[in-house]
Amino acid sequence: xxxxxxxxxxxxxxxxxxxxxxxYPEVKEETRRRVLxxxxxxxxxxxxxxxxxxxxxxxxxxHVIPLSTKHEMVNPIFGDFIAGAGETYSSHGxxxxxxxxxxxxxxxxxxxxxxxxxxxxxxxxxxxxEDSRIPMLQELGLPFVVHGRASGLAQDYSxxxxxxxxxxxxxxxxxxxxxxxxxxxxxxxETMDFAARRRAGFEAALTARGLNPDPGLEVSxxxxxxxxxxxxLALLDRPMPPTAFVVSSMISAMGVRRxxxxxxxxxxxxxSVVTHDDALSYFTSGADVPLFTSTxxxxxxxxxxxxxxLIDRIDTPDAPPRQVLLEAELTVGRSTGPAPxx
Amino acid sequence: xxxxxxxxxxxxxxxxxxxxxxxYPEVKEETRRRVLxxxxxxxxxxxxxxxxxxxxxxxxxxHVIPLSTKHEMVNPIFGDFIAGAGETYSSHGxxxxxxxxxxxxxxxxxxxxxxxxxxxxxxxxxxxxEDSRIPMLQELGLPFVVHGRASGLAQDYSxxxxxxxxxxxxxxxxxxxxxxxxxxxxxxxETMDFAARRRAGFEAALTARGLNPDPGLEVSxxxxxxxxxxxxLALLDRPMPPTAFVVSSMISAMGVRRxxxxxxxxxxxxxSVVTHDDALSYFTSGADVPLFTSTxxxxxxxxxxxxxxLIDRIDTPDAPPRQVLLEAELTVGRSTGPAPxx
DNA sequence: CCCGTTTCCCAAAGCGTTTTCAATAATCCG
DNA sequence: CGGATTATTGAAAACGCTTTGGGAAACGGG
Numbered sequence: 182x183x184x185x186x187x188x189x190x191x192x193x194x195x196x197x198x199x200x201x202x203x204x205y206p207e208v209k210e211e212t213r214r215r216v217l218x219x220x221x222x223x224x225x226x227x228x229x230x231x232x233x234x235x236x237x238x239x240x241x242x243x244h245v246i247p248l249s250t251k252h253e254m255v256n257p258i259f260g261d262f263i264a265g266a267g268e269t270y271s272s273h274g275x276x277x278x279x280x281x282x283x284x285x286x287x288x289x290x291x292x293x294x295x296x297x298x299x300x301x302x303x304x305x306x307x308x309x310x311e312d313s314r315i316p317m318l319q320e321l322g323l324p325f326v327v328h329g330r331a332s333g334l335a336q337d338y339s340x341x342x343x344x345x346x347x348x349x350x351x352x353x354x355x356x357x358x359x360x361x362x363x364x365x366x367x368x369x370x371e372t373m374d375f376a377a378r379r380r381a382g383f384e385a386a387l388t389a390r391g392l393n394p395d396p397g398l399e400v401s402x403x404x405x406x407x408x409x410x411x412x413x414l415a416l417l418d419r420p421m422p423p424t425a426f427v428v429s430s431m432i433s434a435m436g437v438r439r440x441x442x443x444x445x446x447x448x449x450x451x452x453s454v455v456t457h458d459d460a461l462s463y464f465t466s467g468a469d470v471p472l473f474t475s476t477x478x479x480x481x482x483x484x485x486x487x488x489x490x491l492i493d494r495i496d497t498p499d500a501p502p503r504q505v506l507l508e509a510e511l512t513v514g515r516s517t518g519p520a521p522x523x
Numbered sequence: 524x525x526x527x528x529x530x531x532x533x534x535x536x537x538x539x540x541x542x543x544x545x546x547y548p549e550v551k552e553e554t555r556r557r558v559l560x561x562x563x564x565x566x567x568x569x570x571x572x573x574x575x576x577x578x579x580x581x582x583x584x585x586h587v588i589p590l591s592t593k594h595e596m597v598n599p600i601f602g603d604f605i606a607g608a609g610e611t612y613s614s615h616g617x618x619x620x621x622x623x624x625x626x627x628x629x630x631x632x633x634x635x636x637x638x639x640x641x642x643x644x645x646x647x648x649x650x651x652x653e654d655s656r657i658p659m660l661q662e663l664g665l666p667f668v669v670h671g672r673a674s675g676l677a678q679d680y681s682x683x684x685x686x687x688x689x690x691x692x693x694x695x696x697x698x699x700x701x702x703x704x705x706x707x708x709x710x711x712x713e714t715m716d717f718a719a720r721r722r723a724g725f726e727a728a729l730t731a732r733g734l735n736p737d738p739g740l741e742v743s744x745x746x747x748x749x750x751x752x753x754x755x756l757a758l759l760d761r762p763m764p765p766t767a768f769v770v771s772s773m774i775s776a777m778g779v780r781r782x783x784x785x786x787x788x789x790x791x792x793x794x795s796v797v798t799h800d801d802a803l804s805y806f807t808s809g810a811d812v813p814l815f816t817s818t819x820x821x822x823x824x825x826x827x828x829x830x831x832x833l834i835d836r837i838d839t840p841d842a843p844p845r846q847v848l849l850e851a852e853l854t855v856g857r858s859t860g861p862a863p864x865x
Numbered sequence: 866c867c868c869g870t871t872t873c874c875c876a877a878a879g880c881g882t883t884t885t886c887a888a889t890a891a892t893c894c895g
Numbered sequence: 896c897g898g899a900t901t902a903t904t905g906a907a908a909a910c911g912c913t914t915t916g917g918g919a920a921a922c923g924g925g
Contacts, residue, residue, distance in 0.1 A: 263621065
C-alpha cells in the first residue's frame, strides 16, 4: 500500500492525504480522521526512502565504531550506551545506524555517511585529546554531539561528559583519608581524553596533600581483565607495593582482585581498590553492599541524554552548542578500608 | 555534488554516468575511466535514499533489540556480536540499523521496518522456544536469519547456533569424570531456547551415568553477577551442597566465585566451576591458563557468519534456508579439579 | 448582495537515482 | 558496398513521497 493507492481509496489527492498524515492544519478535521482511520486500517506507513528523498532528511543517526578491540566502545559499555540512546531515538522517530569500520577508516566513514545522506547527525564516541574528528565534522556540516569531550580544541561544540577529573580526585581523596599513601593508578589508554582527565584528578589529589605522584605507580593501557591482573601483579611485586589502587574500569578491577588473590592479599583489608563503574545494567548487584567502592555514573543515562542533545541540535541547527557535565557518585563498597599499619 | 551535476561536468548523460559507476558493460572503457576519475575527484557518491528509492532496496539490515535488561542482548555479548556482524556488513556495502523497542513492541518493530522499507532483512536475536517471530517474519516476507534457533517450530528457516546441548553435556561429563556427583546448574532464563538446550545437555550427562537430576540443584534466571552470587550462596548453604557448578555465563560465574570466597571455599579445589564463555574480546585474558574452565564459542565470529548468511539470503531469496551449528570448545582452566573426598 | 477572506483541496513539480526504450555510430559479413 | 549487428549513448519514465502555487467553495462583514 502506497500513498497513491491509499488516496485513491479515499477519493482524495495524495497531497491531501500526505498533509492529513503529517498534521498540517489546512485539512478538515473530519477528512483527517477519515485518512488516519484508513491508514491504520490498510496498515499504511510512508516509505522511508521516498520520504527521505522528498524531505532531504533520513531520520537516522549514525554511530561510527572502530573495529578494533583497542577502542573503548567495542566493550561492555557499548551495549548500555546504545540501549539508552536507542530509547531516545525510537521515541522521536529516529533510527540508529551503526557503522563498524577499520580503525584508520573512521574519518572516511563520517564523510561517506554525510555525502550519501545516510544520516542526519552522528554521535562521536571515545574522543581523544585534540580529536581531529571534531573540526572535521564541523567543516563537513554534519551535526554531532560528543560523548566525552576533547581537550585542546578551540572550537565550540556540543558534548556530554562525566566529570572524570573530579571523580578520580574524589576517589583518590577518599583513599588518602583512609591513610593510604602509596596509591596506584590503573588508567585507560591515555590517548583517550577521559583517561587524561582521570589522571589529572588523581594527581591533583596527591599534590594537594603534598605528595609527589610516582610515575612507577601509574599504568595506562586497554582496560581488560588481563591488564588489571598483570599490572596489579607487577605493582604488588615491587619492593614498596601500593596499598591501594584506583582503577578505571570494573573489568580491570576484577583483574586486580584476581591478582590480590594470587598474592594472598585480602581486598578491602590488605589492599584497597576503588574503581570507576559505568553502572552497567547486568553488573549491578542488587541491594547488598557492592563489592567495589566506586565512582559511578550511568552510561545508559548518558546515552539517553546525548541522543536527545543531538536531536535538538538537528532540529535547531542555529542554537548554540550545549555542554553537559555529569557528576559521578562515590559509592562505598567492600573493597576499601584503612591503610594497613606499616 | 549529485549525479546531474557530475554528468554535466563530463558532458555525458546521467544515464551513462550511472551505468559507468555501477559497472554496466555497455559503456566504453575509456568513458568509464573518465567517469570514475571525475567521481573520485569531485568526491561524488550517489545519494543513498534516491538510490534506494530507485532500486527498491535499502542496503541496510535491522536488529530489533528489546529495551529491557531482562533480554539477553542488552548485555555484554551484544557489543561483540555487533562488531562481528558489522565487519561483514561494511565489507558488503550494508548498513546496520538497530531498533531499540519496548519489550512488547518487538513484533510491531519488525512490521514497521518492513512496511516502511527501512531494511532489506533482519537478524533475530535471543529466540525463545516456539518463538512467534519466526512464522511472523516468514509471513511478512522479510528475509531473516536467527542467531540461535527455536525448538518446536514446523517451518524451515535459516539459523546459526552453538551446539548448546552438546557443550553442556560435555561440561557436565567433564565434572563427572572428576568424580563430582552433586553438580548444580545455573542456567539462563529457560524461556530462552538456548537455556532449555543447555539444561537438556546437563541432564543428559547425569542420566547417562544413572544419576537423577535434582531439581533443587537447578536454577534459572537472568545471567547477572548478582544472580550467580545469590544462587550459589543459597546452594552452598544447603545441607548437601554441590561440589561443582555448571554456569551459563561468565558474568554469573564471577558471582559464583564471589560466593565461594564469601564461604571461604577455594574454587578449583573445594568447589569446581565450569562456565560458558562467549569469548568476549575484552575478557580474554591473554596467554596464561584461564581462570575458568569453560565451554567457549566466539560470539563475534557468530556475528560475522550470521550476517553473511543473511546477505546471501537477500541476494538469492529462492535458495533453501541454511543451518549452521557451531561446536563449542571445552577449555580447561583453574576453576576445576577432582571432587573432594567426602 | 458583493467582495475580500478563509477553508479545503488538488495538479504538478520536485527530490536523485536507476532502468527501459530508442537512437545513433561503428563494425561486420557476404 | 549495403544491410545487419553490435557498441555506445541519451531521453524520459519510474520509484513514493513532500511541497509549491493555485483554485473553488464557503464564509463574513458592510
